[in-house]
Amino acid sequence: MSAPQPNVFLLAADSPNRLIPVLREDPSLASAQDEHGYSLMHAAASYNHLDLLRTLVNELHVDVDLKDEDNETALYAAETMECAKVLVEELHADITVRGDDGKTAREKIEEDGDFPEVAVYLRIKELEGDGALVNGVPPPIANGTNGGRAPPPLPEGVSVNIGTMVPEEEGEVVDPEFRRRIEELAQREDFEGEGGQNALRELITEAIRGEAGHDRDVRRRTS
Known part of the structure; x- marks a missing residue:
């Protein structure tokens, strides 16, 4: 048998x-x-x-x-x-x-809204496919910040919901250092301004390149 x-x-x-x-x-x-x-x-x-x-x-x-x-x-x-x-x-x-x-x-x-890192990563791949990014970096612009480069746009809602975009009770775990730095940015007085949003975009771009943290604790979805 x-x-x-x-x-x-x-x-x-x-x-x-x-x-x-x-x-x-x-x-x-x-x-x-x-x-x-x-x-x-x-x-x-x-x-x-x-x-x-x-x-x-x-x-x-x-x-x-x-x-x-x-x-x-x-x-x-x-x-x-x-x-x-x-x-x-x-x-x-x-x-x-x-x-x-x-x-x-x-x-x-x-x-x-559960996995913002994934959404941002895919948005950047879309921009690369559209020719809006060169080697993962936006092309230089006149009078820009970050060495004359404009940071890639974030998905709609990420900047607005940044304080709650990592709900532990829903089972998502983001690299602790990455989360800490995002939360620090959210406390900046100029967070909703150009300087704060530029810093946020640069941080997420670092994460996508694997520079913002290494060890991750991945949990199974609870639903």
Whole structure:
């Protein structure tokens, strides 16, 4: 009597290192989707299992833009900047995909307001794609700050909600140093002015380049 087939979605959430050998033994499971189109790609992105993402796409040839029933890809499920960077820069996920509601991953994440780092990162990738950034930096402008360079724009709502944009009770964890510096900026008298907003944009750009902090505690989503 053969052993029962393991639940690949549970393994994707809790035991990605156990799942990878299972998928190598039966590669047909790699593109599995449940009744809602939820795939191992979506699960790996949601739980920040980056090695599993890489294995699915690079070794098992799963479509990085595999869509669920709402036509949303794994990028919509990314909850950390590291995951978004792996999907976009290593695995070449399409940031222009729009779900059934007409929103891109960046627009959806920005609207939800739960993972501002991811939204800002995707916005900067959009600007790079539009030619608005050169090597990740805005082009020089006359009489500008920061060495004559204009900082990239933030997603709508980030500056307004900066004091509450990292709600611990909702399960999101941002690098502590990054959060501390954001909170310090929020206390500046000129925070809503040009100087404060320039400083905020520069800080987020540092985070996107991996300069604002290194160690991160990633929690599983609670919902």
